Amino acid sequence: MNDSGYREQIKSAAVVGAGQMGHGIALVFARAGIEVRLIDVSEDVLDRATRLIEASLGVMSACGKLGQDETSAIIARIGTTTDLEDGARGVDFVVEAVPEVPEVKKELFSRLDALCPEDVIIASNTSGLDIFEFAEVERPQRLLIAHWFLPPHIIPLVEVVPGAETSPEAVSATVALLERLGKAPVAMKGFTRAFIVNKIQNMISLAVFELLGSGLVTPEDIDRAVKSSLGIRLPVVGVVQSLDFTGLDLVLDLMKSYGLTNRFIADKVEAGHLGAKTARGIYDYGERSEAEILAERDRRYLQMLDRLEEIGAFEPV
Numbered sequence: 001m002n003d004s005g006y007r008e009q010i011k012s013a014a015v016v017g018a019g020q021m022g023h024g025i026a027l028v029f030a031r032a033g034i035e036v037r038l039i040d041v042s043e044d045v046l047d048r049a050t051r052l053i054e055a056s057l058g059v060m061s062a063c064g065k066l067g068q069d070e071t072s073a074i075i076a077r078i079g080t081t082t083d084l085e086d087g088a089r090g091v092d093f094v095v096e097a098v099p100e101v102p103e104v105k106k107e108l109f110s111r112l113d114a115l116c117p118e119d120v121i122i123a124s125n126t127s128g129l130d131i132f133e134f135a136e137v138e139r140p141q142r143l144l145i146a147h148w149f150l151p152p153h154i155i156p157l158v159e160v161v162p163g164a165e166t167s168p169e170a171v172s173a174t175v176a177l178l179e180r181l182g183k184a185p186v187a188m189k190g191f192t193r194a195f196i197v198n199k200i201q202n203m204i205s206l207a208v209f210e211l212l213g214s215g216l217v218t219p220e221d222i223d224r225a226v227k228s229s230l231g232i233r234l235p236v237v238g239v240v241q242s243l244d245f246t247g248l249d250l251v252l253d254l255m256k257s258y259g260l261t262n263r264f265i266a267d268k269v270e271a272g273h274l275g276a277k278t279a280r281g282i283y284d285y286g287e288r289s290e291a292e293i294l295a296e297r298d299r300r301y302l303q304m305l306d307r308l309e310e311i312g313a314f315e316p317v
């Protein structure tokens, strides 16, 4: 244990639940040199998980992301078991990746809480449940959410979400570990349902359901439209800076046309911070001129467009 109260040298981890997410998360730990125990309720699931890990490593290797010799060392670091007690015993960090069912997670948290020493963090991969509301644990300060994205061995983001009783040290130790794993953690200050990305994704899904149900457009056309617009812009400007390029005055007018407003945006507009055109909006563009800001944006858009065309991104997978 270090000053933070949590183990600094994470040498071993348990991943509980070897489904879609768990097997990929185990791969990430093992790739970073950490011994992993992958735990599930059935040997069949564990066999499938092992096959999927091998297949993923094969793809990574074929894409030049791994040396052939690394693959067998990674596999050798992953042990499997159906015995939770055996699997979780002595590990330095625990990931919970069982189904999104409160009763299943609740029971598991209580068992893990009893099994793991207090300097071992328990990180839940829930997609949006308020685990802090229903978990019954003696040491809530070491329980947090670390939410990965499918496929976890490829997508960099992990959202780290504390509950009201989670210690800040548990959050910083988890962020440090995720960085060591090569991930791009984003730590939130507190819990909100669906966190960041799923909150946004859910709104997109609702709009997609409405369009699909309307019959006004084909499913393929929806994807073609999004890939040929947002798909090029978002990797460069995200969803927030994107507003700066629209212009916050226009954003406010658009909201008004839907009968909506937003104090955060209205304050910016009142202060004359309209976005890229005033070199200040939600972001601060410093001393750069509007032309310089747009030139930098467009250079990246053009490169993005070239790259997407090169990989055939505009055709369905």
Ligand SMILES: NC(=O)c1ccc[n+]([C@@H]2O[C@H](COP(=O)([O-])OP(=O)(O)OC[C@H]3O[C@@H](n4cnc5c(N)ncnc54)[C@H](O)[C@@H]3O)[C@@H](O)[C@H]2O)c1
Binding pocket: 016, 017, 018, 019, 020, 021, 022, 039, 040, 041, 042, 045, 096, 097, 098, 099, 100, 101, 104, 108, 125, 126, 127, 128, 147, 148, 149, 150
């Ligand atoms: N699938 C996604 O895109 C995604 C993305 C991010 C987060 N998540 C979250 O990750 C968690 C797991 O999702 P998934 O898609 O991997 O589910 P999954 O159903 O593919 O895998 C869950 C696994 O947990 C096992 N399991 C059930 N009870 C168990 C227990 N008591 N002990 C050990 N293993 C047990 C099941 O046998 C199964 O193999 C969920 O909370 C989900 O919301 C999923």
